[in-house]
Amino acid sequence: MNTTFISSCLLTLFILLQLSCVSDTTNNNTTKQPLKQSNNTSTDAAVQCQLPLFNQYLNNLQKTDPASVNKAISYFQNHFQNCEPAIKDLGFVAIRDFYRTVHAKIHRHFHEEINDISIDNTKKVDTSNYNLYRQFAGIGELKPKTAIHPRIAPKLQALIENGFMIGIKGQRNTIDKNPNRLNKFLFNSLSPTMQLFLNTFMEESAIPSVDKDRKIVLPLAKIAKRIIDWEQFAKTKPHFTLNKELQTYNKKMLTIIMLGAEKTPAFNSKNNALNQQFKEAYQQIIKAHPHTNTGIILQKYYDILQANNFIKSTESAAILQEWKLL
Numbered sequence: 001m002n003t004t005f006i007s008s009c010l011l012t013l014f015i016l017l018q019l020s021c022v023s024d025t026t027n028n029n030t031t032k033q034p035l036k037q038s039n040n041t042s043t044d045a046a047v048q049c050q051l052p053l054f055n056q057y058l059n060n061l062q063k064t065d066p067a068s069v070n071k072a073i074s075y076f077q078n079h080f081q082n083c084e085p086a087i088k089d090l091g092f093v094a095i096r097d098f099y100r101t102v103h104a105k106i107h108r109h110f111h112e113e114i115n116d117i118s119i120d121n122t123k124k125v126d127t128s129n130y131n132l133y134r135q136f137a138g139i140g141e142l143k144p145k146t147a148i149h150p151r152i153a154p155k156l157q158a159l160i161e162n163g164f165m166i167g168i169k170g171q172r173n174t175i176d177k178n179p180n181r182l183n184k185f186l187f188n189s190l191s192p193t194m195q196l197f198l199n200t201f202m203e204e205s206a207i208p209s210v211d212k213d214r215k216i217v218l219p220l221a222k223i224a225k226r227i228i229d230w231e232q233f234a235k236t237k238p239h240f241t242l243n244k245e246l247q248t249y250n251k252k253m254l255t256i257i258m259l260g261a262e263k264t265p266a267f268n269s270k271n272n273a274l275n276q277q278f279k280e281a282y283q284q285i286i287k288a289h290p291h292t293n294t295g296i297i298l299q300k301y302y303d304i305l306q307a308n309n310f311i312k313s314t315e316s317a318a319i320l321q322e323w324k325l326l
Contacts, residue, residue, distance in 0.1 A: 054079065
C-alpha cells in the first residue's frame, strides 16, 4: 500500500509520520517511558479526555519553539491514557497537526536563526555555503564528540530532542520531520486501526511514488495497487478518523497516474500524445482491477483517450476536472 497523504497529508499524512526510527530503533510495541510531566499540565479528572481543552492548550503553545512538541506529548500522556480508543486517536491527530504546524514555522526561520550566527564575532555564516551543516544531515541525535560550534549546538539539540532532523536539499540544509518522536511515546496508546494505518503509511513513505526531484520512481501499477488497497481500507473501516485525508491522498496518487509528474509526464510535450509506459500501465491496471473505483475511473479515462488516438484533448481534460483531479 501507499505518504503524506504525509505532502505533504497524511504526507504525510501525515503526512504524517515515518516509523523506522533513526535515534531509537526499539520496537514500536515496546512500552515507552513517558516524558517528564510539564508544569503546564493538570491531572485533574475534570480535564481528562477533553479534546476541546486539549486543542485550547495546543493553541496557547508557542509554535516557533520546538519544545512545544514535547509539551503536547506530555499533555496527551497525562490526560488521554484512560480514554476510549477513538478519543485517543483524535488526540493523536491533534498532536500530529500541531507538530506539522511547528515544523512549518521553525523550518521557515531555520536559516535566519542558525545561518546568521556569528562564528568568529566578525564573519557570519555564508547562507549559500552549507558545508558547515552538511555533517548533520540525516542525524537524529547529537553524539557527545560531534564537532559542533557551541553557538549552534543548543539550537540543533533542541530541534532533535523535540522530533526533528537536519537534512539537505540541493545546496541548503533543511529541518525534516521525524515522526518517530510521536511514535515513540504515543503509538501504543492508539487504536489497532490507527496503528495499522500508521504502519502501512510509513512503509509506503519509505518507498515513495515520486522522488524529491518530481520524478516517478515506482511503477504505475504499484501506485494503483496502493490506491486500491487504501480504498479497501476505507471501505472496511468507514468510521476511521482519517478517511477524508485518505480520499485526498488517493486523488493525489490517481492524478500522478493520469498526468504523471514534472519529470515524468504522462503526455509528450511536443505532440500531446500519451507516453507508451502510461498506456501500457493503464491496460495492466484495468485488467487487474476492473471492479474497483480506480479501475472504473481509469477505464473511462482510457476510453476517452483511445477515442482521440491517445492524444490529450478537451474531453480528457474535462473528465479530470469533473473528478476534481485538475
